Amino acid sequence: MRWSETKPMLSQHHSRPSHTRHSVEPDPIEVRTRWSIVALAVVAGIAVGFAVGKVPPAIVVISADFGLGKVASGWLASIFFAFGAGFGVMTGMAGGRIGARNLLLTGLIILGLASLVGAWAVDGAMLLAMRVIEGVGFAAIVSAAPKIIFDAAAPKDRDLALGIWSTYMPAGMTIAMVVTSFLIEPLGWRGIWLISAGSGLIVAILAFIQARQARWPGQSRADTGPVFDWDGALATLSRGALWLYSGAFILFTVQWFAIAAWLPTFLTETQGRMAMIAALFSALVVATNVGGNLIGAWLLYRKVPRWLLLAVANLIMGVTGALILAGFITDAAKIPLAIIFSAGSGVLPAAAFSGSAVHAPKPELISMASGLLAQGAAIGMLLGPPLMAIVVGGLGSWEKAWWCMLVCPIGGLALTFGIFLIERNPNTGAA
Template sequence: MRIGVVVWLILACGVVAALHVGKAAIATPMLLADLGLGLGEAGWLTGIFAVLGLLGGAPAGVVAAAIGGRRTLLLGLGVMALAGAAGAAAPSYPILLASRLLEGLGFVLIIVAGPAILERLTTGARRDMAFSLWSCFMPCGMAIAMLAGPLFQTWQAFWWSSAGLAAVSAVLALCCVPQGASLGGRALGQMSGDIRCLLSSRGTPLLAIGFALYSLMFFALFSFLPVLLMERMDVSYRHAGLLSALASAINASGNLAAGYLLARGAGRASLVVIASCVMGVSGIGIFFGLVPAFLTFLLCLLFSAVGGVIPATLLASAPLVARDAALVPVAVGLIMQGSSLGQLLGPVTVGGVTAAFGWGAAGAVVALSAVAACATALLLSPAFSAPRAT
């Protein structure tokens, strides 16, 4: 099996995992009507993923380091398929929420297994491009969920279909991902000292902080983008959803651009600083309403597209901060914990300050986060120039 085909298959598995994240958000109106839920209860069906990612990122990385990325990927896809089927058949909200918790477990396992496999399959510039492709999984999966959700008559049909996709992905991964695609088999006791060094190092926590700040900025906007567009552009709910899907999907262009630029020797710190500045300035223009409605949407596209450079650059830098290749999934797990923290803080912070002070306060939150992201990138410069994990 050609390496390029396997890389695309790993990306497809990530997209399927991200689709499971987004399906609850787009299916919320059907869930409210069918199960009689409140917005708070429906919110937990999406938010449980961020909570699990915050708590389970590093432990999932340890699992991947111990049993190997391929087995971890298959385990994650299997759990997600079974949990999705259980959710589709759930007779009540508590059982549906429990199934979402299990789907979240599968999601965390998949997102640490993917980079572990890519780390072993690729080298040099191809590795940077592979990681940039991998970072596209979230915007692509979320956009597909937003577009596919309205095509289903019931939320149960959506759940069954997503579970089927996970099962098919598991079969393809079983057949196509080579046995030696990632390291594994190291005893936890053997890794404990290396993991402690990784946790106490400067690079890994800073990568996690950088990802947390990016996620805070991204979800500060995208958690409220449909509402913002409906207010500013006077569009319907359906059209606001389509525009939001477009703005989310274009984030992948920044991911791919990062891979292209990194492969040609672009400075990692410079990329993060420039992208953070663009997100900060765009956020000010969006939330303060400084430009006409149509230009506001164009700023949303710019915010998303250029911002996509940051996660691709940070994920591609995980091998630089790990002591050896076996610890890359642990580093990725910690980085994803930072992402989940930002995913939680972004909506909560912006929702609170907007309720108290208006949309302009949300612009201030994004701007301050952008400044902090720039500072984090500069502190990461020594780690960015370190030799890769071997």
């Protein structure tokens, strides 16, 4: 689907003979994608992914230090997303007020400083509190980056650029899981937290330097008027397609992050693997999601419908997710199944980020639309690991929880059908 075919509202912006066209949507013939800015936004996202991925390989060590049980350990992984789950849209609204670039810089600084303080946590409560504050940085970065990428990319490259952005979480998690696997013994988990802090602050410095060297596109902001654009919020929240994409992202992240967070523990408990080997296998599984993201970006660039990518991803997640936990599947088959699960589901984030930008009421509200999607992702990641711990604990074993892996994909397919109906008939895009 072409941009103009799936989003008549944005097409109206293109056709207006007013200043809006020249300030927001320059003529594609004259504009080239500023890939350096796209890359910087993606690197900022990777810093977020690192902050998420440092936890799973360190859960055993941290739990031993602070005496945390399985459910509390699950919250250590997921409470990072508490702020985004509650205030993702509000964070996106703030981006419209202060500018996406400033929101990105603020998020990076918060992410780095919270990890720095967390490295000196004296108990589990303090570490959990710093994880919540790190999550404020997450919400700011993932709300700001899609708007920055949208403004920096030429219209023909936007689906591709947003698809590349969707790799930020698995790419950052993979790097963190590999680094943590090799360095947690000599440095301890506190050393890993310091590395995470350094990554966020270094990217913040790079973003600041880049901002001083060249004018970033689309950085206008409202210096007068209300702090929050309530009319814009109402227009954004009235878009049915945005709610469907957010819901699909909730269900995706519940299942994908539950698998990613608990896979090292699952491999250790059910297959007796060494902690470092289990963490490296888990990093491989997470890394394949990057490949799925890039395939999704390429397919969007080739105009494959977003709803089709969502449907395929949910089917793959349902089948492989159930087989990973099923007792009749051999241990040797479980890691290949996990790789297929992660790679196949990777096309979904690319489609969701593209869809949120396309269905924003106007370009100035992309940060807010991205905030709604980020809020969905945060809700799913907040709930996924603890829900997995509760289900497995309640049923008594991993094998008995196989059928739970079908719940989210079935719900995802239902939401995908709603997206199909809206995008088949563009005139219902605001429904």
